[in-house]
Amino acid sequence: MKRSPIAWIGGKQLDGEFILKFIPEHVKIFCEPFAGGLSVSLEMLTKGRICRKLIINDLDTNLINFWKAVKDNTFLTNYPIITKFETLEKEWEKIKSAEVLEPWQFFLKSRLCWGSAVNKQTATLSALCFIKNYHLNNIPKIVKATNLFNSVKTEIHNTRYDLLKQEKDTFYYFDPPYYGYEGLYKYENFNYLEFNNYLRNLKGKWLLSMNDTKETRRIFQEWNLLEWEKGYSIRGTAESRKEKGKELLVANYPLLIKEKNNVQ
Numbered sequence: 014m015k016r017s018p019i020a021w022i023g024g025k026q027l028d029g030e031f032i033l034k035f036i037p038e039h040v041k042i043f044c045e046p047f048a049g050g051l052s053v054s055l056e057m058l059t060k061g062r063i064c065r066k067l068i069i070n071d072l073d074t075n076l077i078n079f080w081k082a083v084k085d086n087t088f089l090t091n092y093p094i095i096t097k098f099e100t101l102e103k104e105w106e107k108i109k110s111a112e113v114l115e116p117w118q119f120f121l122k123s124r125l126c127w128g129s130a131v132n133k134q135t136a137t138l139s140a141l142c143f144i145k146n147y148h149l150n151n152i153p154k155i156v157k158a159t160n161l162f163n164s165v166k167t168e169i170h171n172t173r174y175d176l177l178k179q180e181k182d183t184f185y186y187f188d189p190p191y192y193g194y195e196g197l198y199k200y201e202n203f204n205y206l207e208f209n210n211y212l213r214n215l216k217g218k219w220l221l222s223m224n225d226t227k228e229t230r231r232i233f234q235e236w237n238l239l240e241w242e243k244g245y246s247i248r249g250t251a252e253s254r255k256e257k258g259k260e261l262l263v264a265n266y267p268l269l270i271k272e273k274n275n276v277q
């Protein structure tokens with residue numbers, strides 16, 4: 014089920030349930046250093062699998078300000094319900110090239126431009142027409158996310174993943190930019206060798222999502238690897254089938270499937 018209110022490039026909207034099969038049943042502290050649309054964290058919270066604390070982080074400031082507003086329950090207070098297309102068009106003129114976005118502007122833009130194209134100017138007028146009705150459909154997901162964030166202690170950070178303070182009893186789920194696709198995000202460089210070194214020094218268990226390529230298999234060869242196909246979820250909806258792609262799960266513990274599913 015899609016739990017995130019935003020559509021984020023590289024998001025795990027269709028894969029949350031699958032990924033959770035490889036995460037310990039209950040974790041004291043769950044940390045997602047590359048938050049994006051937070052599909053896996055929201056799935057963990059929905060299933061009640063985070064006991065004490067959720068720590069989320071992303072380098073993208075507009076995205077993080079959006080999540081902070083969702084957590085503090087200020088998002089909806091400041092959210093203008095726009096029903097007229099002309100009003101939307103005017104708003105669009107203001108936000109389409111703005112560097113800094115209000116949380117509601119970020120949300121609106123994320124529904125207009127797919128994924129983190131939010132940081133680029135790729136939305137079209139036809140997308141704008143479409144969103145007139147569509148963006149409101151995601152409001153219930155925002156309300157749900159507010160409640161979920163407040164069901165545990167939630168910390169939200171806006172820094173580089175490697176600057177996050179490490180805490181005992183933390184399980185990390187990493188979903189960094191995929192190899193070869195770093196340019197899709199606002200901060201275009203990502204050093205995979207440095208990231209692998211960081212993983213070597215990390216205390217506690219971690220799971221990483223990565224695309225399955227010769228290079229990624231070489232970089233992460235010292236860990237446990239499991240190949241799978243994106244969208245090859247338990248349900249296998251028509252939508253998920255369209256999104257199939259070769260994926261790797263990488264972890265510092267054995268990747269065992271806990272229950273029967275259709276991974277081959």
Ligand SMILES: C[S@@+](CC[C@H](N)C(=O)[O-])C[C@H]1O[C@@H](n2cnc3c(N)ncnc32)[C@H](O)[C@@H]1O
Nearest residue numbers: 021023024025047049050051052072173174188
């Ligand atoms: C693949 S997306 C995460 C998708 C997310 N799992 C979801 O379900 O929507 C990767 C995220 O990493 C962020 N990012 C890129 N480089 C980063 C860095 N050095 N430190 C922290 N975040 C970074 C990007 O802004 C982007 O939101």
